[in-house]
Amino acid sequence: xxxxxxxxxxxxxxxxxxxxxxxxxxxxxxxxxxxxxxxxxxxxxxxxxxxxxxxxxxxxxxxxxxxxxxxxxxxxxxxxxxxxxxxxxxxxxxxxxxxxxxxxxxxxxxxxxxxxxxxxxxxxxxxxxxxxxxxxxxxxxxxxxxxxxxxxxxxxxxxxxxxxxxxxxxxxxxxxxxxxxxxxxxxxxxxxxxxxxxxxxxxxxxxxxxxxxxxxxxxxxxxxxxxxxxxxxxxxxxxxxxxxxxxxxxxxxxxxxxxxxxxxxxxxxxxxxxxxxxx
Amino acid sequence: xxxxxxxxxxxxxxxxxxxxxxxxxxxxxxxxxxxxxxxxxxxxxxxxxxxxxxxxxxxxxxxxxxxxxxxxxxxxxxxxxxxxxxxxxxxxxxxxxxxxxxxxxxxxxxxxxxxxxxxxxxxxxxxxxxxxxxxxxxxxxxxxxxxxxxxxxxxxxxxxxxxxxxxxxxxxxxxxxxxxxxxxxxxxxxxxxxxxxxxxxxxxxxxxxxxxxxxxxxxxxxxxxxxxxxxxxxxxxxxxxxxxxxxxxxxxxxxxxxxxxxxxxxxxxxxxxxxxxxx
Numbered sequence: 001x002x003x004x005x006x007x008x009x010x011x012x013x014x015x016x017x018x019x020x021x022x023x024x025x026x027x028x029x030x031x032x033x034x035x036x037x038x039x040x041x042x043x044x045x046x047x048x049x050x051x052x053x054x055x056x057x058x059x060x061x062x063x064x065x066x067x068x069x070x071x072x073x074x075x076x077x078x079x080x081x082x083x084x085x086x087x088x089x090x091x092x093x094x095x096x097x098x099x100x101x102x103x104x105x106x107x108x109x110x111x112x113x114x115x116x117x118x119x120x121x122x123x124x125x126x127x128x129x130x131x132x133x134x135x136x137x138x139x140x141x142x143x144x145x146x147x148x149x150x151x152x153x154x155x156x157x158x159x160x161x162x163x164x165x166x167x168x169x170x171x172x173x174x175x176x177x178x179x180x181x182x183x184x185x186x187x188x189x190x191x192x193x194x195x196x197x198x199x200x201x202x203x204x205x206x207x208x209x210x211x212x213x214x215x216x217x218x219x220x221x222x223x224x225x226x227x228x229x230x231x232x233x234x235x236x237x238x239x240x241x242x243x244x245x246x247x248x249x250x251x252x253x254x255x256x257x258x259x260x261x262x263x264x265x266x267x268x269x270x271x272x273x274x275x276x277x278x279x
Numbered sequence: 280x281x282x283x284x285x286x287x288x289x290x291x292x293x294x295x296x297x298x299x300x301x302x303x304x305x306x307x308x309x310x311x312x313x314x315x316x317x318x319x320x321x322x323x324x325x326x327x328x329x330x331x332x333x334x335x336x337x338x339x340x341x342x343x344x345x346x347x348x349x350x351x352x353x354x355x356x357x358x359x360x361x362x363x364x365x366x367x368x369x370x371x372x373x374x375x376x377x378x379x380x381x382x383x384x385x386x387x388x389x390x391x392x393x394x395x396x397x398x399x400x401x402x403x404x405x406x407x408x409x410x411x412x413x414x415x416x417x418x419x420x421x422x423x424x425x426x427x428x429x430x431x432x433x434x435x436x437x438x439x440x441x442x443x444x445x446x447x448x449x450x451x452x453x454x455x456x457x458x459x460x461x462x463x464x465x466x467x468x469x470x471x472x473x474x475x476x477x478x479x480x481x482x483x484x485x486x487x488x489x490x491x492x493x494x495x496x497x498x499x500x501x502x503x504x505x506x507x508x509x510x511x512x513x514x515x516x517x518x519x520x521x522x523x524x525x526x527x528x529x530x531x532x533x534x535x536x537x538x539x540x541x542x543x544x545x546x547x548x549x550x551x552x553x554x555x556x557x558x
Contacts, residue, residue: 017340027340028333033315033434037341037427054307060491061296061306062316064484066426069443070533071526073485078492085494109496114489115534117501118527128534132550132557133446133543139415140443140465143422147345148316151430155312164348164419167412178495186419205343206352210393212339213357215364216457217388222396247350248397254349255394255407264412268557271411278411278547278557 019202022232036155038202043159043190045198046102051191055156056104059191062152063145074138075145076111078177078185079104085176089188092172093165094262102159102192107166107173108146110138112182112276129182130277139186146189153191159200163188168263170270181275201240204232206247298481301511315434317481322438322469324477325381330470334435335383338470341431342424353417354424355390357456358383364455368467371451372444373541381438381471386445386452387425389417391461391555408461409556418465425468432470438479442467447542449549460554480519483511485526 005011013030016038027034056079063077080086081104089107090099099105112129119126128134150160166173166188173185194200205211210225226248233247245253258265268278284290292309295317306313335358342356359365360383368386369378378384391408398405407413429439445452445467452464473479484490489504505527512526524532537544547557 020340020344025336025340026333027337028331029337029435031434032311034337034341034431036312037431038344040344040346042346052307054305056491057304057487058306058308058313060487061299061304062313064487064490065299065317065319065481067319067321067429067441068484069441070529071482072530072533073490076490076492076496078494078496080494082494113498114501114505115530117498118505119531119535121502122527122531124531124535126531126534127536128540128544131537131540131544132547133540134534136418136446136465136546137443139418140422143419144426147423147426148430150346151427152313152316155310156308162346162348164416167415176495177492178497180496180498183496186415202344203350205347208336208339208343211343211352211355212335213355213456215357215359215361216455217355217357217459217462218457219392219396219459222393223400226393226397248401250349251351251394252398252401252403252405254351255405255413256398256403257406258410261407261410261412265407265410265558267415268411279544 020205021207022204022235023207023228025208036151040154041200041202042161043194043200044098044161045195046098046159046192047195048101048103049193050103058156059106059149059152063149066144066148068141068144069137072115072137073141074111074115075142076109076114076183078107078109080107088176089166089173092169093163094168096163096165098161098190099163102190104191105163106149106189106191107177107185108142108187108189109179109183110135110142110186112138113180116182130279132278135276135278142186150189158191159194161190163190167267170274174274184271184274184276204229204236299484300486301483301514302486302507304487315430319433320479320481321440322473322479323377323440324474325377325438325471326474327380327382328472329382337435338385338428338431341427345423345427347420347423348416351394351416352420353390353394354421355388355393355462357386357388359386367455368445368452371448372442373447375442375444377440377469378442381469383470384442385428385468385470386456386464387421387466387468388458388462389414389421389465391417392459395461409558411557414555414557421465429468437470438473440469442469444541446546449553453553463550463553463555483508483515
């Protein structure tokens with residue numbers, strides 16, 4: 001594909017898109033927000049330095065500004081800075097060292113407890129709580145809010161990484177953070193100052209042909225697009241001195257066995273014990 | 280709370296935060312990305328004008344740049360511009376007129392079909408697919424990607440609104456968009472040029488005291504914070520010439536009965552018929 005490069009902005013856009021896909025994709029209206037979004041990389045090595053005053057409030061102001069289904073606002077967040085609590089969260093998440101290193105982990109909660117509390121105060125009850133739909137709505141609300149917080153953190157020059165492994169043991173997280181019934185942690189977000197001694201890189205993603213469909217979904221183009229992504233991933237892993245493995249193999253390894261889910265195959269029952277029923 | 284206002288940036292930050300919360304919250308490091316995030320508003324009136332060339336590719340480049348759990352990339356998106364398809368999606372979503380008005384709706388897919396196709400091609404099968412965890416991972420991946428696309432669209436001066444009501448009938452969406460088994464629409468995102476004749480406003484959100492907890496979750500502060508939000512919502516609705524209703528009443532109305540879920544109480548069974556099993 002030929003993309004005309006007429007201005008320095010065009011060149012910056014082409015570079016950012018190429019870093020993300022390892023192939024050319026046409027983009028329009030390049031601006032600082034797009035530049036910030038495309039330059040995302042996860043950070044797994046942090047300095048212990050504290051965050052500037054009011055940082056948490058700033059991240060949550062961004063989170064609160066995300067859309068929320070029917071304005072229900074079915075999310076909460078617990079900001080954990082206490083080293084002992086971060087140590088405990090690190091253990092739950094398979095001993096990820098960056099949870100101990102960085103000064104802050106935001107634990108994002110799909111929170112139906114607030115709705116129930118409002119109803120109890122009003123002397124009524126909500127028959128719509130115990131459904132898959134209602135939990136899904138809350139989890140999506142939490143994800144939209146968290147992603148805004150992540151972008152806000154990166155705009156402040158901070159590093160971040162999501163911690164899905166809190167779902168290895170949501171009951172332990174609930175005990176540690178004193179979560180009420182109907183409130184479950186869906187993931188964490190580590191925030192801190194990246195260790196400059198450990199460079200990060202933009203990770204390549206599936207070509208747009210694999211993820212973007214026009215008018216209807218097409219499976220036909222996927223094998224060729226996935227093969228290109230396997231090559232891009234191989235090149236990336238070589239550059240990063242990571243063991244050679246194709247994206248397809250990494251993907252399959254993550255989902256091949258029940259054991260690979262690291263306890264999360266029990267999530268439905270665990271959520272039920274925490275008051276989240278997927279009816 | 281007293282927030283010192285020393286510079287025009289401080290004033291802009293204080294204004295943006297006050298518009299979001301209707302109360303002062305301290306923020307730090309104000310910048311154009313934060314300004315973009317805090318100024319979000321949903322747009323429900325659009326011009327029919329087409330989008331600039333390469334707009335969809337730009338939004339998806341932002342979406343691809345969002346984090347994804349273990350790099351599984353368990354999402355896809357169908358870009359729908361065809362007026363007949365938009366008409367059909369509008370009907371599924373309770374006849375929301377903006378789906379017909381705007382030139383584009385992006386339908387976000389929690390997509391486990393790609394993983395299954397990769398495994399089939401490799402002559403193996405994935406035992407980890409049929410779990411609540413795996414669907415939740417895909418839905419969160421889709422939400423993070425979609426939120427990046429939303430922010431990208433707003434950075435281009437476009438309006439957006441999420442359409443959760445596609446979950447009223449995921450089977451009809453799957454038929455319309457030819458989705459393969461194990462791929463379900465979780466929500467839509469309308470994108471278009473806002474109608475300048477219909478002004479939009481920043482909607483107030485729950486005070487930080489209600490959603491942000493420190494070290495452990497606290498239910499004690501919630502009633503007072505929710506009461507403040509009921510007042511802020513009343514003021515907002517009066518300004519917008521909307522019928523008076525408190526946030527608490529709106530919330531309870533949305534979840535009070537099974538009927539209020541508009542068919543979505545069946546989501547679990549519907550997903551199962553589409554190949555998504557919440558084991």
